[in-house]
Amino acid sequence: MNDIKVSARDVQVWYADNHAIKDVSVEIEDKTVTAFIGPSGCGKSTFLRCINRMNDTIDICRVEGDILLDGEDIYDPQVDPVQLRAKVGMVFQKPNPFPKSIYDNVAYGPRIHGLASGRSELDAVVEKSLRRAALWDEVKDRLNASGTGLSGGQQQRLCIARAVATEPEVLLMDEPASALDPIATAQIEELIDELREKFAVVIVTHSMQQAARVSQKTAFFHLGNLVEYGETSQIFTNPVDPRTESYITGRIG
Amino acid sequence: MNVSILSVIVLGLSVLGFFLARRRALSKVNGKAYKLHSRPIYYGQVVFLFTAVPALLVLALWLFIQPIAIERQVSAEIPASAIPKGSTPQLVMSDVRRIAGGIDAMLHAGNITKAEFNDMSVDTTSIRSQLASVGIALGADVTPAVFEAAKSYRNMKNVGHTAMAAVVLVVALAGLLLSLARITPAQRARNIAEHFILALLIGASLVAILTTLGIVLSLLFETIHFFRIYPARDFFLSLTWNPQFRGGSDLGMIPLLWGTLYISLVALVVAVPVGMLIAIYLAEYAGKNLRSFAKPAIEVLAGIPTIVYGLFALITVGPFIRDWIAVPTGLGNSSSSVLTAGLVMGIMLIPFVSSLSDDIINAVPQSLRDGSYGLGATRSETIKKVILPAALPGVVGAILLAASRAIGETMIVVMGAGAAARLDLNPLEAMTTVTVKIVSQLTGDTEFASPETLVAFALGLTLFIFTLALNVLALYIVRKYREQYE
Amino acid sequence: MTVNSQSPTSSSQGQAGPRKSRSLLAVDAHTKRRNASEARFQFMGKLAVGIGILALVGLLASILANGLSSFRQTYVTVDIFLDPAKLDKDGSGDLAKIAKVTTFGYKPLIKRAMAAAIAEHGIDDQGLKAKKIAALISPQAPATLRNYVLAHPDQIGKTVAFNLLASGRIDGYFKGRVTMDSAKLDRNISPEQLRLADEMHRVGLLETRFNWAFFTAPDASDTRPEAAGLGVAILGSAYMMIVVLLLALPLGVAASIYLEEFSKQNFLTDLIEVNISNLAAVPSIVFGILGLAVFINFAGLPKSAPIVGGLVLTLMTLPTIIIATRAALKAVPPSIREAALGVGASKMQTVFHHVLPLAMPGILTGAIIGLAQALGESAPLLLIGMVAFVREYPAAPPEGFFDPAAALPVQIYNWTTRGDPAFVERASGAIIVLLAFLLTMNIVAIILRRRFERRW
Incomplete structure (x- = not known):
């Protein structure tokens, strides 16, 4: 049993009048891959975005309840979301490298957060991050080439490298492989498993197989409710809630 | 005949053609419209277009070309000796135009009669003072050559206008009659009308090219003219x-x-x-x-x-x-x-x-x-x-x-x-x-x-x-x- | 840097217990600096928006402050005896003979009437001579009188009450442009005359009221700004707009229909497209050169004529209208076209029966915006002679299209080149009129768009 990294209590989210997340409470463990599954529009991505306050950028979005990171309320008015996001990194559905060089993409986070002083330190951070993202060998000779020139899978690994470069403690992944081909997907899944050693990883996925392959814990969302949360093996083999079972067996979703 | 009246007549003919064509198409099939290839309105459209468009095009072209042609002709008539020192053929031509315009104004105002005008010559009449009375001020007395040029300028202009009216009307009538005569139940009137309209649409979009061409040509033409009388090097490099x-x-x-x-x-x-x-x-x-x-x-x-x-x-x-x-x-x-x-x-x-x-x-x-x-x-x-x-x-x-x-x-x-x-x-x-x-x-x-x-x-x-x-x-x-x- | 030294260590603590790094609740120095820079950037953004709005307010305020007074004008009400001894010496009543009396002959009548009016109301004449007193009235007044007499010859010998324009300086005095101090230095007006005007104002001989003539009167010469009006300019602009509407709208719509609905990708189409997008960016003055070279020099059309202005503005507006029309046509969903084609309509029928009517609000909006652009344009009109001094109203169209006329924006420019500061007031007033027209057109465009806006 790992430590609790993130704990959410009675979280509610509204988009204008639409109640998107209802009373969600969940405890996410450190050094574990937690998968959020559920049919489209069930609120799993919305909840994921609450954990690093990405929903702040949407005007009409309102969040209630507590989300604690290491026991500190991340929605406390004293918390600067900018600092929070340095600790809780995020990888998005579609690879979104900046139209800059590979090096500058990875160095972006360390630079804005002032995590490296001097070029050599930054070089080291970039190399370490690219190695962690299993991309170093493919790009080490062309660090100055544009990040947008890479293949889809490489782009997504670049985004992962970019996210881990700020030394986050939690890594949020919003369907990171949904835009990729099967081979690239396999590489990403392998990478997620390795990342678990360092971070708490939370992954939203549409693919139940993927959830089963990469995660240790699984949370099933349905219509804005957290229906069931437990060990991945238990959820997939012996679900408690009939809705979970319907989803797993393909009757809803 | 003035241009606006002429265009109204052409348009009137075209509208007339429209109704005639519809009647004619229907009468060919004894009023049974389903026997026609196209609906009767399209036979009307065809005749309307063939009457109006060619005639109006001729009118526009004529208006554009006539002044240039007359100008050429008249300036050729002016002997080099009639151009005073320090003046240019262009200056003399502008005098010619103003005299011709002045004569029109005098005839219009009734200051002189047609007969008087025909007898008019530089020697017998003080043209300069007469023109001044209708508001045309000339810099110098009129020389016989210039006056004759003005007379023939005026003549050609009048003849040209009459000819224009005649030609435009003939074109319109020819279009009307020919297209009316060609009406048969099997005529693909809608297709013809649509092709005609498509051609008009293309013509309209060519205006953009013509405008650019007009800009480039007018700038280029006068610029070349300029560089003939002023050194290009000075224009581009002089600092004053x-x-x-x-x-x-x-x-x-x-x-x-x-x-x-x-x-x-x-x-x-x-x-x-x-x-x-x-x-x-x-x-x-x-x-x-x-x-x-x-x-x-x-x-x-x-x-x-x-x-x-x-x-x-x-x-x-x-x-x-x-x-x-x-x-x-x-x-x-x-x-x-x-x-x-x-x-x-x-x-x-x-x-x-x-x-x-x-x-x-x-x-x-x-x-x-x-x-x-x-x-x-x-x-x-x-x-x-x-x-x-x-x-x-x-x-x-x-x-x-x-x-x-x-x-x-x-x-x-x-x-x-x-x-x-x-x-x-x-x-x-x-x-x-x-x-x-x-x-x-x-x-x-x-x-x-x-x-x-x-x-x-x-x-x-x-x-x-x-x-x-x-x-x-x-x-x-x-x-x-x-x-x-x- | 604090973060720099902490983060790597915290992550390298490995498995031993929770990785407790710095608290989220304390904002570190680096983040503070970043937030300060964020605030600075936001402030600059606000500043820029402020500058933009300030510029607009300053512009409008300056125009309004200078121009609103042109809608009021000072008039002198005076009874004038139309003396037969001066106007109709032999008493024949023959109009031709009366017409021989020039405006000069009317001046003494005004002089006499002014002196009489002042005596009648018992006003102190400030020791001014009759000529100086008459100078309170605009030099335009004798012409007003003469026109009246020529129109009503039977009034000769009677005494008629006239509302005559006060001179520009007097008018300026009541609008605050001329002061006692400035009058001391001014050759055209003296403080005594201003005091007399005050007296006349007190007894009601002189009053400032709404200036209808500003909208209807023609331009006036340099020495009589008080008589200058926008009549010819408004008419000239209206004629040009008619020409633009009659030519640019059909041409623009026809060209757009071809390009949007019928053209195939080929060299000609590409050429047309490139030409349109470039014409949209050609400086307006180049269109003026085109007009001068082609329409006036080559085709021999008259200078200063609305037809030439209209043609030039048509060519200038065409790209705007084409771009707007194409956007409107593009906004009609393909399903409409497919539906019409599906029931056997020809391509031409589809376009004219279905697509065009649906695109019409958008096309009209574009046309109005194009017209507004044309209405405000001045540079090309300077080159084709619209800046000339024109006092005669052009005849009714179509002949009137070939008569000399002014245009609103060019009239404004013309007035700014005159010496008398009263013309600055007139120019600013004319701009208010111009802006009012443009505002109306834009509001119509907005209403059209709102009223007929469709969501597919």
């Missing part, structure tokens, strides 16, 4: 601009170009940062309320005619800069200055830059913003380090478009920059621009033979090429940029 009415002018373009570029630079220095910051602020920060108020306000600025900005420069900004900046610092004492014109032009360009930048900033995909925010970047870091670099080509394109506008702007510089051609760095001095000089050389009574007038065409060509190049470049860059995110 000093036109003289009595010849011996210095017509160097460089001081004008310098003023143009200097003022445009000041304008861009004002407009680009302010315009871009407005676009950024409204797109990324402003709440709904501010946006709904500020955006239309900025757009209002875009809809204000440049003459208004010109007056603003003349009565408000110019005196303000003179009294509060130029005179206290001792750098100048004129209210028209580079700074005045540049500042006001900058204000004019703010909405232009901000709306272009707004488009460009919005074209940057949201995913890049999310990526940056997700890494913990603040809004301004995201804008400065991700959005602007990603939008850079578009922004460059927008700046080039704004520069092209600034270079071609006329009224603000006419009213705010001054008229003195100067090569100077002091922004509080009055300077002048290419557009100001085009206006000043071409307004008033212009004679198309002197280099002082023709230089305006060379300046216009320079301006045209400059702005065209900037636009082509800008559009190319912007298009490349758009493709990047599509």
Whole structure:
């Protein structure tokens, strides 16, 4: 049993009048891959975005309840979301490298957060991050080439490298492989498993197989409710809630 | 017969043709419309089009060609000896035209009768004083050759007009009758009418090409004319601009170009940062309320005619800069200055830059913003380090478009920059621009033979090429940029 | 840097317990600096928006402050005896003979009437001579009188009450442009005359009221700004707009229909497209050169004529209208076209029966915006002679299209080049009129767009 990294209590989210997340409470463990599954529009991505306050950028979005990171309320008015996001990194559905060089993409986070002083330190951070993202060998000779020139899978690994470069403690992944081909997907899944050693990883996925392959814990969302949360093996083999079972067996979703 | 009456007759014939054709088509099948290939209205359309369009085309062409043809003919009739010293065939021709017009006016006013006019000759009548009575003032007494030329000019014009009326009517009638005669139940009237209309549509879209051609040819033609009487080297390289009415002018373009570029630079220095910051602020920060108020306000600025900005420069900004900046610092004492014109032009360009930048900033995909925010970047870091670099080509394109506008702007510089051609760095001095000089050389009574007038065409060509190049470049860059995110 | 030294260590603590790094609740120095920079950037953005709005307010305020007074004008009400001894010496009543009396002959009548009016109301004449007293009245007044007499010859010998324009300086005095101090230095007016005007104002001989003539009167010469009006300019602009509407709208719509609905991708189409996008960016003055070279020199059309102005503005507006029309056509969803084609309509029928009517609001909006652009344009009109001094109203169309006329924006420019500061007031007033027209057109465009806006 790992430590609790993130704990959410009675979280509610509204988009204008639409109640998107209802009373969600969940405890996410450190050094574990937690998968959020559920049919489209069930609120799993919305909840994921609450954990690093990405929903702040949407005007009409309102969040209630507590989300604690290491026991500190991340929605406390004293918390600067900018600092929070340095600790809780995020990888998005579609690879979104900046139209800059590979090096500058990875160095972006360390630079804005002032995590490296001097070029050599930054070089080291970039190399370490690219190695962690299993991309170093493919790009080490062309660090100055544009990040947008890479293949889809490489782009997504670049985004992962970019996210881990700020030394986050939690890594949020919003369907990171949904835009990729099967081979690239396999590489990403392998990478997620390795990342678990360092971070708490939370992954939203549409693919139940993927959830089963990469995660240790699984949370099933349905219509804005957290229906069931437990060990991945238990959820997939012996679900408690009939809705979970319907989803797993393909009757809803 | 006058042109408007003629066109009304042609249109009347066409409408008549429309109804006749419909009746005729129906009568051919004894009123059973389903036996016709097309609905009866299309037979009407065909006849209408074949009656109106060729006749009106002939009319337009005739109106365009006749003056040129007559001019050629008459100026050939004037012997070289009839051209006084210091004058040119063009000047004499303009006298001829004015005399002919004067004679028409006299006949119209009833000052002389037709018979009197036929007997009129230079020796017996004081034509100059008679013309003066209808408001045509001539510089010198009329020579017999010129008077004869005027007479034949008038004759040809009258004959030409009569012939035109006849030809146009014949064309219209021929179109009417021929197309009526061709009506059969099997005639594919709809297809014919549609092809005809398609041809008209194509013709309309060719106007754009014709306009460009007209611009290029008229500029080029007169510019070549100019370089025949003024050395091109002096125009491009001389550092003085000093036109003289009595010849011996210095017509160097460089001081004008310098003023143009200097003022445009000041304008861009004002407009680009302010315009871009407005676009950024409204797109990324402003709440709904501010946006709904500020955006239309900025757009209002875009809809204000440049003459208004010109007056603003003349009565408000110019005196303000003179009294509060130029005179206290001792750098100048004129209210028209580079700074005045540049500042006001900058204000004019703010909405232009901000709306272009707004488009460009919005074209940057949201995913890049999310990526940056997700890494913990603040809004301004995201804008400065991700959005602007990603939008850079578009922004460059927008700046080039704004520069092209600034270079071609006329009224603000006419009213705010001054008229003195100067090569100077002091922004509080009055300077002048290419557009100001085009206006000043071409307004008033212009004679198309002197280099002082023709230089305006060379300046216009320079301006045209400059702005065209900037636009082509800008559009190319912007298009490349758009493709990047599509 | 604090973060720099902490983060790596915290992550390298490995498995031993929770990785407790710095608290989120304390904002570190680096983040503070970043937030300060964020605030600075936001402030700059606000500043820029402020500058933009300030520029608009300053522009409008300056125009309004200078121009609103032109809608009021000072008039002198005076009874004038139309003396037969001066106007109709032999008493024949023959109009031709009366017409021989020039405006000069009317001046003494005004002089006498003014002196009489002042005596009648018992006003102190400030020691001014009759000529100086008459100078309170505009030099335009004798012409007004003469026109009246020529129109009503039977009034000769009677005393008629006239509302005559006060001179520009007097008018300026009541609008605050002329003061006692400035009058001391002015050759054209003296403080005594101003005091007399005050007296006349007190007894009601002189009053300032709404200036209808500003909208209807023609331009006036340099020495009589008080008589200058926008009549010819408004008419000339209206004629040009008619020409633009009659030519640019059909041509623009036809070209757009071809390019949007029928053209195939080929060299000609590309050429047309490139031409349109470049023409949209050609400086307006170049169109003026085109007009001068082609329409006036080559085709021999008259200078200063609305037809030439209209043609030039048509060519200038065409790209705007084409771009707007194409956007409107593009906004009609392809399903409409497919539906029409599907029931057997020809391509031409589809376009004219279905697509065009649906696109019409958008097309009209574009046309109005194009017209507004044309209405405010001045630079090309300077070159084709619209800046000339024109006092005669052009005839009714179509002949009137060929008569000399002015245009609103050019009239404004013309007035700014005159010496008398009263013309600045007139120019600013004319701009208010111009802006009012433009505002109306834009509001119509907005209403059209709102009213007929469709969501597909």
